[in-house]
Amino acid sequence: METTNKIRVLIAKPGLDGHDKGAKIVALALRDAGYEVIYSGLHQTLDQIIQTAGQEAVDVIGLSIMSGAHLPICEKLIAMMKEQGLNEIRLTVGGVIPFQDIPKLKEMGVAAVFPGGTSFEEITKGMNSLIER
Amino acid sequence: MIRLIEDNDPNVFELLKELYSHAGHAFIIGITGSPGVGKSTLIDALISEFRKLDLMVAVIAVDPTSPFSGGAILGDRLRMQRHATDKGVFIRSMASRGQKGGLSRATKDAAIVLDAMGYEMIIIETVGAGQADFDITTLAHSTGIVTIPGTGDGIQAVKAGILETGDVFIVNKSDKPDADASVYELKMMISMRKPPNLKVTRETDWTPRVLKTIAQNGTGVKELANAFLSHFDFMKKNSLMDQKRKEQELLYFKTILKDLTLEKLLLFMETSEEYREVLKKIQSCAIDPLSAAELVFNKVCAFEKKLIKDEI
Amino acid sequence: MGVAKYIKDERGAIKEVVYQSGIKIKPAYGPEDLEKAGFTYDKDLGSPGEYPFTRSLHPQSYRSRAWTTRQYTGFGTPEETNERFKLMIANGQNGLNVAFDLPTQMGYDSDHPLAEGEVGRVGMAIDSLKDFETAFAGIPLDKIGSGLTINAVATIMMAMYQATAEKFGYKKEQISTTPQNDILKEMIGRGAWIFPVEHGVRLVGDSIEYAVKELPKSNPVSLCGYHIRESGATPAQEIAYAFEIAKAYIDNVVQRGIKPEDFVGRFSFNFNVYGNLWEQIAKFRAARKLWAKMLKNEYGVTEKKKLFLRGLFGGGGSGLTKEQPENNIMRGAYYALGAALSGAQTTALCSFDEAYTIPTPRSALLSLRTLEMLMDEVGLRDTVDPLAGSYFIETLTLEMEEKILEEMKKVQELGGMVQCISSGLIQRKVSSQAYEYEKGLQSGEYKKVGLTPGKTDNEAEQTDAGAVELHEYNEEWAKKSKANLKELRRARNDKEVTDSLKALEKAARGDENVMPYLVKCCHAYATVGEMAGVFRDTFGEWNEPEFY
Numbered sequence: 001m002e003t004t005n006k007i008r009v010l011i012a013k014p015g016l017d018g019h020d021k022g023a024k025i026v027a028l029a030l031r032d033a034g035y036e037v038i039y040s041g042l043h044q045t046l047d048q049i050i051q052t053a054g055q056e057a058v059d060v061i062g063l064s065i066m067s068g069a070h071l072p073i074c075e076k077l078i079a080m081m082k083e084q085g086l087n088e089i090r091l092t093v094g095g096v097i098p099f100q101d102i103p104k105l106k107e108m109g110v111a112a113v114f115p116g117g118t119s120f121e122e123i124t125k126g127m128n129s130l131i132e133r
Numbered sequence: 134m135i136r137l138i139e140d141n142d143p144n145v146f147e148l149l150k151e152l153y154s155h156a157g158h159a160f161i162i163g164i165t166g167s168p169g170v171g172k173s174t175l176i177d178a179l180i181s182e183f184r185k186l187d188l189m190v191a192v193i194a195v196d197p198t199s200p201f202s203g204g205a206i207l208g209d210r211l212r213m214q215r216h217a218t219d220k221g222v223f224i225r226s227m228a229s230r231g232q233k234g235g236l237s238r239a240t241k242d243a244a245i246v247l248d249a250m251g252y253e254m255i256i257i258e259t260v261g262a263g264q265a266d267f268d269i270t271t272l273a274h275s276t277g278i279v280t281i282p283g284t285g286d287g288i289q290a291v292k293a294g295i296l297e298t299g300d301v302f303i304v305n306k307s308d309k310p311d312a313d314a315s316v317y318e319l320k321m322m323i324s325m326r327k328p329p330n331l332k333v334t335r336e337t338d339w340t341p342r343v344l345k346t347i348a349q350n351g352t353g354v355k356e357l358a359n360a361f362l363s364h365f366d367f368m369k370k371n372s373l374m375d376q377k378r379k380e381q382e383l384l385y386f387k388t389i390l391k392d393l394t395l396e397k398l399l400l401f402m403e404t405s406e407e408y409r410e411v412l413k414k415i416q417s418c419a420i421d422p423l424s425a426a427e428l429v430f431n432k433v434c435a436f437e438k439k440l441i442k443d444e445i
Numbered sequence: 446m447g448v449a450k451y452i453k454d455e456r457g458a459i460k461e462v463v464y465q466s467g468i469k470i471k472p473a474y475g476p477e478d479l480e481k482a483g484f485t486y487d488k489d490l491g492s493p494g495e496y497p498f499t500r501s502l503h504p505q506s507y508r509s510r511a512w513t514t515r516q517y518t519g520f521g522t523p524e525e526t527n528e529r530f531k532l533m534i535a536n537g538q539n540g541l542n543v544a545f546d547l548p549t550q551m552g553y554d555s556d557h558p559l560a561e562g563e564v565g566r567v568g569m570a571i572d573s574l575k576d577f578e579t580a581f582a583g584i585p586l587d588k589i590g591s592g593l594t595i596n597a598v599a600t601i602m603m604a605m606y607q608a609t610a611e612k613f614g615y616k617k618e619q620i621s622t623t624p625q626n627d628i629l630k631e632m633i634g635r636g637a638w639i640f641p642v643e644h645g646v647r648l649v650g651d652s653i654e655y656a657v658k659e660l661p662k663s664n665p666v667s668l669c670g671y672h673i674r675e676s677g678a679t680p681a682q683e684i685a686y687a688f689e690i691a692k693a694y695i696d697n698v699v700q701r702g703i704k705p706e707d708f709v710g711r712f713s714f715n716f717n718v719y720g721n722l723w724e725q726i727a728k729f730r731a732a733r734k735l736w737a738k739m740l741k742n743e744y745g746v747t748e749k750k751k752l753f754l755r756g757l758f759g760g761g762g763s764g765l766t767k768e769q770p771e772n773n774i775m776r777g778a779y780y781a782l783g784a785a786l787s788g789a790q791t792t793a794l795c796s797f798d799e800a801y802t803i804p805t806p807r808s809a810l811l812s813l814r815t816l817e818m819l820m821d822e823v824g825l826r827d828t829v830d831p832l833a834g835s836y837f838i839e840t841l842t843l844e845m846e847e848k849i850l851e852e853m854k855k856v857q858e859l860g861g862m863v864q865c866i867s868s869g870l871i872q873r874k875v876s877s878q879a880y881e882y883e884k885g886l887q888s889g890e891y892k893k894v895g896l897t898p899g900k901t902d903n904e905a906e907q908t909d910a911g912a913v914e915l916h917e918y919n920e921e922w923a924k925k926s927k928a929n930l931k932e933l934r935r936a937r938n939d940k941e942v943t944d945s946l947k948a949l950e951k952a953a954r955g956d957e958n959v960m961p962y963l964v965k966c967c968h969a970y971a972t973v974g975e976m977a978g979v980f981r982d983t984f985g986e987w988n989e990p991e992f993y
Contacts, residue, residue: 005140006203006228016547016563018636021676024876024992025883031204036228041211041989042636043551045559048217052210055223057136067547068918072562117767119887169868173991196993208993215988349641349867 007131010058012040012049014065014073022095022116023064029120030062030127046077050084058089059131060111065095071104078109090130094118135225138242149242156248157378159191160365161255163273170279171305172258173212174348175357180216182358183254191223191252193243195259198228205229209258223252238388241272270298271384274377275364277301277357280319283311296322300341301360307345307353319343339367394434401433448720448764448882448891464724465882466681466848474836482843489734489843493829496741497734499842500830501788502753507826512784513791514816515542515592515757521922523580526569530584532806536813541584542592542793544568545602550637552598552977555926565922568594571602572930573972577609586610590621592667597639599626600652601976604963607660611968621662623713626652629690630669632866632987633875634676639977642867644984648959650697655960657698657708664711666694667756674717675763676872677879680728681845683717685852686871688739689862695744705744706751714756718780718789719764725780726832727841728849729758729787734842735849758789762799769895773797778815785825786832792816869990876992933970941969946979953983 011027013020020042027037038056040049053061065073070093078091090111097105097115105113112126137145164172164179176192183190194209207226216222225247227240244255259269270276278299302323304315323341342360346353368374402408411429414420420428449470452461462470471478491497494504503509515538530541545568548560554572555564564570569580581591586609595602603624610620628645631638638645649666656665670678670687678686691712695705716732718725737752746752761780765773774797784792794812796804804812819825832838856865865871885891949962966976 005142006230008136013636016551016553016559016637017567018631018638020636021634021876021879025880027206027992028877028880029884031199031206032202034202034204036198036204036226037206038210038226039206039208039992041214041992044214045218048214051217052214052224055217055225056207056210067563068566069562115767120884121887174988177988206993208991211991212988215986 006034006036007060007127008036008038008056008058009060009062009127010038010040010049010053010056011062011064012044012052013042014044014046014049014063014077015067015069016043017065017067017069018042019066020064022066023062026062026064026094026114026120026123030124033120033124035124035127046073046080049077050080050086053081053089054084054086060090060092060127062114062127063091063093063095065093065097068096070095070097071101071108074105074108074110092127092130094123134246135227135243138239138246139227139230141239145242149245152245152249156245159244159248159252159255160275160361161244161248161257161273162361163269163276164256164258164279165260165269165276166279166303166305168260170281171348172279173209175279175303175305175346175354176209176256176258177213177216178346178348178351178354179256179358180213180222181351182354184216184219184221186358187221188254189221189252190254190256191247191250192225193240193247193255193257194224194226195229195240195257196226197260198230203230223247223250238385238392241385241388244272268298271381274368274374275300275361277303277361279303279305280315281306282309282315300339300364301357302341302343303357304343304345305348308347312345316343316345339364339373398433401429407432449724450885450890451892464721465679466724466728466845467679468724468841468844468848470841474840476836478836478840482840484839484843489839490833496749496752497737498753499730499734500833502733502755502790504829506788506829507785507820508829511820511826512789512816513540514538514813515540515759515791515793521565521569521919522925523569523571523576526580527582527584529806530580533809534584534589536810537817538813540590540592540791542594543580544594546570547637549973550595550597552601552639552973552981554930554972554974555923556930557974560923562918562923564926566918570922570926571605571973572926573933573970574605574608574612574967575929575933575970576926577605578612581609581613586613586615587619590623593622593624596625596628596631596635596637597645598973598977598980599624599628600648600959601963601967601973603652603655603660603663603665604960605967605973608964608967617659618661620660621664622660623664623667624652625669625715626666627669627690629693629862629866630672630687633678633686633871634672638987640980640984641987642863644980645987646693646697646863648980649694650701651958651960653694653698653708653711654701654703654958656711657703659960664713665708666691666711667713667715669715671715671717671760673875674719677875677877677882679852679878680717680720680724681848682852682875684728684732684735685849685856686862687714687716688736688849689853689856689865693862705740706746706748709740709744709746710748710751710753712755714754715760716756716758717760717763718758718784718792719761722779722783723838723841724845725783726787726838727845729784729789730830730838730842731845731849733788735846755790757791757793758784758787759791759793760795762795765795765797765799766893766896768897770797772895773799774811774815777812778818781816781819782825785819788830867990869992872990873992930972933972937970942966942971942975945969946971946975949976950979950983953980 009030011023013023027039030037038058040052074093081089092112092114093105093110094114095116097113102113111130114123114126164176166172180190192213196205196207196209198205205228207228210224210226213224216224225243230237240257247255257269257273276299282304302319304312320343344353344357344360346357368377411425415422415425448465450463451459454460464470490499493501493506546565547563547567548555548557549571553560555570571577593602603622606622607617610617626649628638628649652665656663668687668691670683673686674683695709698708699705733754736754740746740752761777764776764780777794777797781792781794794816796808796812798804798808856862859865859870886893945966949959949966952959952962963976
């Protein structure tokens, strides 16, 4: 039988912000693009996100951040991912991300940034390009 | 590792063979029922109960793959997310990837991995049962069937043939009207059901429990955990556990065998020049389809001369 | 084209129009449409100020009083918020709409690990009564009403508002506060929930009961169809779900032996103005009528004023685009026009830069001026319900009424709102609708001016973003809050705190109303985190339903 690998993504909502429309519609769009999507639910601690990503063996974590706290959150999460040895998981971020913060996020080690308004096509293309298997 | 299983990675077979000898200690519980009956919430509460007893718990939550895109949203985990950081709990979502009944060999393989990792209770959540070759009862030691009052789920259960396979019946959301009626209905049907397995003698037959729960606030969940544990004890005392294992291992073996055979055949069909020749010959009427199939089959399943007993 | 579905022929002429609520629009309307729908003036409209209030709640409407404007204010420290409050009042604002930061909304103190990076970010940080004393210093609490954008811990903030007023020498009977306090809509849309559904509803019930008995000028609940709409509900669902949620709260309070007549008059609503202009106008007119009819027929409410659907029609956040943000200024003006033509009593407008940041003083002022223009310059105060009698508007209003009733019936058939939210059914429905709508926007099926379907123009975005002044997060806020908190914990009377929290726990565990106990806790300077902590321990936290 041929191998049947599917891209597995964890869509996660870190922190206290509860606006989950964006996260949910991206989850639906990724499902329709053939991904297996795990949705974390709201109010997740970074530790919960890390554990979930590990147990679910995802290829990509997609964080949805609307509160403006994307810089401190990503910085911390990347450090925790390194600590846990989750080096193969790519971190992507979406939500309310000002244009000028994108280079800062990339420098930190965020693999791709999809600010609000990015089309589904661009998101799937971007995610696909992160996975070279 | 489970990821490799899902992806049907070629290396996984060898790894699984190694792990197999470490497995066989876990108690596997199947939780099944229609969508919306509260399975995930119930499992969330069950995890808490088992953790109180200091048992290591793993959950495999199976969700259907979209037939259109091949993708899936694996959403059962949400209800259990508070256990995400508990080191004694491992939750894994799996997509059915087109398998009828929601379960595939991959689920069994994953259970072996978790078993070998030392998880003592493995809970498998799946929608529906009884429709596929490889359903929950061929995997679990104890099967819980979840219904809710007033939906006629009990009757549906009979129709779907799962009444025969349930060991514990759960009327969830039992604060709703008609809960007692549902319990009564289920009990009555159970009393009329045929012995599930003719090899099992009447004296040691387990009488399925019917329990009321309200998963949302934990009512009845302790009793439910106890029901599973006492079923476990019951099976052990009556050597039913070994018997069940043996039967399930035979089924597992047969499934693997079918998979391997099919895999070999598909590989041949996709890659072999010879096979393409055969197709052409059939089209030009040089050979009839029946004879052609026989030829290909004999070629693919080239019966080895060596005796199996010399290998074992 | 817009948020409705437009089917065109090959020459580009419109063949068919379908609104989001599912209503098909004809090329033209005439008297026959009203006749077919059985329209009569007395039954369907009534004179302005008369039952069923389709036209207006008051006979003179904007002639006697222009709408009240409320802009969402509050950020950073209570000191900064206080300055902003004073500025807004000096600019002519007659009510405050207070925003809280996420830790406060979620019942955590500023020094809680989960609050890290969030203190003061999207609203002001409140840890204890001390902070409220600072925020409301010098504000005449007997004259200015305050909307508090808070839900899961609304009971705590209501108690804190009362305690603050009492500290300043006002009587609780003088103050007017409107906490949002709509926990069920948080579960559908905005996500700031903490406790399980039934406990959330009980707290709402407690606050209503308390307001009925102790706070005669306060409005304990503001039902927010607004956020439900933002989450992906159609305009008809926005109203239907808000009404079904209202019924869940009413039922809880009625169980306590209080008559609907005694409290429904205190409910206010918050609805969205974003979408097709006509559909919005029909929605508001139908909503006023349906609410009055429902209260009268189902709950036996008789007093005229208590049948009023009062509230704020405004906002429109979902309609704004990130691309070419200045377009949002014009967009906002049209949304406001819709609100004015619908007879909105109170209004507010999202600032054009909302997609990027929380409003800056400049953008907030622009919104306020937009609203003023409608009332003072353009002529929206001239006559009451100017669109009444339009064949189109009246037919559409009747059709909208039907759609809303249809959506309400669906919820009832599935066991009511509490059940639908517990099972996640409504959440899944609005999410999948939001997804379909977004797909339509991206494919060009729905049109948004200034937005190229399926394409993000990063270069353009860079220049567009230049029009927006970013609101920088200030680390000092958290430092200051934490320092204040430390000092508070040192200075307050520990025994008083512990005793008041213990009493609160006892009330929460039983079925006593928690409100008086919360007021005592606030006076003792117990923190928001401590009070919410009592609820967390007693009620547990909500497990979100499955999403697929």
